[in-house]
Amino acid sequence: MTSSFEALLPTTERALVHRIATAQAEGRTPSLVGALVRDGEVVWTGARSCVDGHAPDADTQYRIGSITKPFTAVLVMRLRDEGLLDLADPLEKHLPGTGVGEVTVAQLLSHSSGLIAESPAPWWERTPGDLRPGLTDVLGERPLLHPAGRRHHYSNTGYTLLGSLVEAVRGVPWEEALRTEVLAPLGLDRTTTQPVPPHAGGWAVHPWADVMLPEPAEDLGLMAPAGQLWSTTADLCRFASFLAHGDDRVLRAETVQEMRSPAVAPEEGDWDGGYGLGLQLVRRNGRTLIGHSGSLPGFLAGLWIDVSEGLAAVVLANATSGPVPGVVAADLIRIVAEAEPRIPAPWRPLPEVDPALLALTGPWYWGTYAYGLALVADSGVELRPLRGPGRASRFRAGGDGTWTGLDGYFAGETLRVVRRDDGSVSHLDLGSFVFTREPYAPGDAVPGGVDEGGWRGL
Template sequence: MSLLPGTERALLRRIAVAQAEERAPSVSAAVVRDGRAVWSGGRGRVDGRAPDAGTQYRVGSITKTFVGVLVMRLRDEGLIDLNDPLDRHLPGTAVGDRTIGQLLAHSGGLAAEPPGEWWERTPGGEWDALNASLGKDAVRHRAGRRFHYTNVGFGVLGQLVAVLRRTEWTTALREEILRPLEMARTTTRPEAPHAAGLAVHPWADAVLDEPEHDAAAMAPAGQLWSTAGDMARWAAFVGGDTGGVLGPDTIAEMREPAVVEDALTWTSGYGLGIQLLRDRGMRLAGHTGSMPGFRAAVWAEPGEGIGAVVLSNSTAGIAIGGLAADLVHLVAELEPGLPAEWTPMDDPDPALLALTGPWYWGPAPYTLRLLPDGWLSLVPSAKRAPGGRFRPEGDGTWTGLDGYHQGETLRVVRRADGTVSHLDVNTFVFTREPYDPSAPVPGGLDPRGWRGDAGA
């Protein structure tokens, strides 16, 4: 479904205002809805013409999201655990006591940049040289103490992927992500048509060419080039349309906040290789990127099914993350999504239907609902909100996916005659009546039962 003409005009005007007022040489943008690109636009000039969805830009740190996916694929295959210290799989570094999960979330306390010259503006060296340069100064903070953004950490993670895959991380990237998702215009070096990296003079309408090079061992921190079209596919991926490259539960795990960047206000944070932004009532997931001459942003709002991409060839000036967020909000405001149609489930299991209705944790009322495919929802009756989901495991138990009981097991406990006694959720007993005396309530029940004289 296409966007309405008025919405398309509003999107084009927003990037036009940004390109003109913030003096960006060019801007290319795209919007995704429900996993499909529904709009793209460009302003400014690249080789004398307006950029389109096929014009390449360097996307900088958006590269980290791809590295994060490669690492999570290793985890899902059982080759690593996120709690493994780096040394277990990549020995011989100065940061080997940090866990893989901490490196993904920028909570390992590593230095932001590698030692030596400004790496973004100089050709990179190979892994052995980078590793040799990481001495005692490679660590700035106690592991797990705080969010501290580190380009070094993703250079290390790229080498981890290379070692475990026994190939270059870029080869793993092409084979495991880019080809399956048909992102043919995402490359490690520029391929025409592409924008040139430019710096805009702060006090004059003049530009300066920025250098472009192979960052080598630091490439996993910001090497990739891509287009608005390919990045639109990536926005859909981050939003949940993974095309089989990752399971939906894994990309959702990557979007969960692992650390908060600004603890006092919690507007920005980080998951596992994915940047998070709380913006005007939405929680956006994706990443921003910058390299000399380029700025980029990709955001997805899974709840709304909307994503946006903005690419520009300007070192500074344009507020790229806010611009991409504005595009998401424009679509949500001008064309709010429709709720999914309600339809009855196919052949509900009578045994599960019999479990539905009120349950009590002590005196507190809960409601259990049957969801499609044998899933259950158990939430306090006073709350009319989604959540409290339990996924069936095929062995007569369910695993919690939300809230307090996330990861915990729900069991239906039956009496000797087969009737249901109570629900057990990680030792919490839920009964059909408040403190049902026929159920094994831990601690027992006062034999006097319910009374009307609270002071007796």
Template sequence: MPDRPDDLLPATRRALLHRLATAQAEGRTPSAVAAVVRDGRTVWTGARSMIDDHAPTPDVQYRIGSITKTFTAVLVLRLRDEGRLDLADPLERHLPGTAAGPATVAQLLSHTSGLAAETPGPWWERTDGALRPGLADLLGAEPRRHPAGRAYHYSNPGFALLGALVERLRGEPWGEVLRAELIEPLGLTRTTLLPQAPHAGGFAVHPWADVLLPEPLTDTGLMAPAGQLWSTAADLARWAAFLADGDDRVLTSATLAEMRRPAGPPEEGTWSAGYGLGLALWRDAGGLRYGHAGTMPGFRAGLWVDADERLGAVVLANATSGPQDPAEVAADLLRITAEHEPRPPAPWRPLVEPDQDLLALTGPWYWGAEAFTLHLRAGRVLELLPAAAPAGPGTRFRPGPDGGFTGEDGYHAGEPLRVVRAADGSVHHLDLGSFVLTRAPYGPADAVPGGVDPAGWR
């Protein structure tokens, strides 16, 4: 994905560089490198450094910390899509003998397993993985902090166990599975378990003085699936493009959409931050963004994707802490690009050879006295919208092999929609998960649960 200077307007490029430069200066970071992806390829890169006339290139490795979890999650979802496991399976079904056995795969992916946030013993991020040689060393005698499935509680050991699950089902070390299934197909040639030159050094910056302290570059062993990886701005730009669109060689766009749905969220419309299946979620007036932040001693990173804008942003820095969080800077790069150069809507185009039976279903429908409209979209998709607020939340229904439809989003996500026909073959009503939709308010009477007053409307 080459960076072409004419991909973004000069004012946009200057605003992006100014934001990165401000982050490096005010964040007191030895160096920082960033990239923006649009429509599947890199459209901007930038870098700043404490060394005059020198800045890291997009191919310099940094440690990416918990962005590693997005890779681990994709490996697990690949196993699910192949039928090797179900997200509802308890871990012990596939990886017996751990203290987290009753937790389900989905709970581990979404940090709702209730497991401890960190390993027992010395701080795993700064100590050699040889100190934790077995899975039993990843969790203490009392591994749970909350009942499973009841609360979001971030767990690094939980993702280490997911990496061990991948190893068990694939019969290969996690790093080898990662290389064969993700790194090679997507061309992430500079993403590795251990650093490969050229790579940045990791530093702690003194909180009250402008001095540095080198941080150790440890191999975390069994904890690697939670935060071990090293990568570059160029490789993570490719990864962001994959997270936006999918790649059928690796994971479909439909499964990626599943990963970015909140796991056990509050009621729709009330949340601004959450977690899906291995992906952190953030929502505001600009829409939904997803990705991950990453921290390891000496390094911080951020990666966010906006699927609607088909935008991604990556920021890598080599300081343990500071007032400028690379994840927040990456979010700002998304916002700057979208505000300076908003994505124009796709042109409207008519359907090609629409299904006449589905076309006949379109128009007004009524649930009791509440009015809806049914629309036919591309791919034989039906969309049900409230008539009073046609731009408001509705549900899209994807066709299934049995002639019915299944809700994709909104209140009716996962619910079945069936076309019920009369004896003569005409459409009698629609059954939406036991809700009856008719062509007239409360009619025909024989379709309405509980019947209709025989005197009718009066």
């Protein structure tokens, strides 16, 4: 029996329907649509509408606002993986003349550049993009508010610069790069820069009366890479699966994992939130979620992924304010994770094992701290403390008999086996830390030596 493509239980489906129905009713939004992915497969969709018989479906477009930012970030990471830029590069190296060229690509991706959050007046989300024909119009007279790299300060203008960076390096418009390099390979045919029927209209709902007002849907011009896109729950479910697992046609798994990793400390007082490279990171209901929220006048959107549970949820609404799709999406994940927890894959032995690697497993000692070394798939290893908290890490095997740390304290550090002249193992060296088979055994290669008197009582 597998858990990957089984239908949800009727009780779980009813709980999901109840959650979005409550969100639509209490949030007073004309329509709301949700979808849930489990192990890469859409297992549930639902919708509520104020018009009987006209509920949206998974193919109905909504404007997704800042969920556009992860798409722009993917384009930038593709340039990095191709060697056309480095995340540490200053913007000026590839996009000269902005006046803020000392900020780096990584700082722009993680909202730590210190740039202003919004473009100067008039309100850019409700006015035509041609009011800001150049980057100087987007940035204004005082674009830098904080020292670069010192704090997280969300910046729509920063993603405008990243879109222009993509155009400068790639030599094609941002929209064209997005379509050919991301949308087409992933099959996101209903994700577009302009609405394509069927699509929802954007509405403002009066805060003190049950009446509505249509919102304008402006072309954002240069600001498009920060929030232009329209999409559907079906397309965003596919995009969520890509952000969880990668796709070699667009970005390999290691790169999307890098995007999901914290790149900057959260704002003071918001310790349940953070930001990676184009992706928001939050703690909700005791779970770590990655994804993004979005809003533009007339629309609200939320996309969250729980990688460990193999779950993702998308919620879209067509109101300027009201429901919080990010909260609703997190609740959809919680409902399924609690009602139908993921069934682990069966344990299976490794397909083969190198006797020399097997001989390295077991206890090792860093000073008097006891660690255990275990083999994992693809000749990798895992080093964990045997008692209490400590510095645990997984390591990927290299082609030269060493391993590279993947996470934790030793991420990026090199683990190697040091042998004696006769070929026997002397110790493990991990970033200058020495691990021996016994704690402070005489003759072991312990930095500083071992007291000749040996172990003793009081």
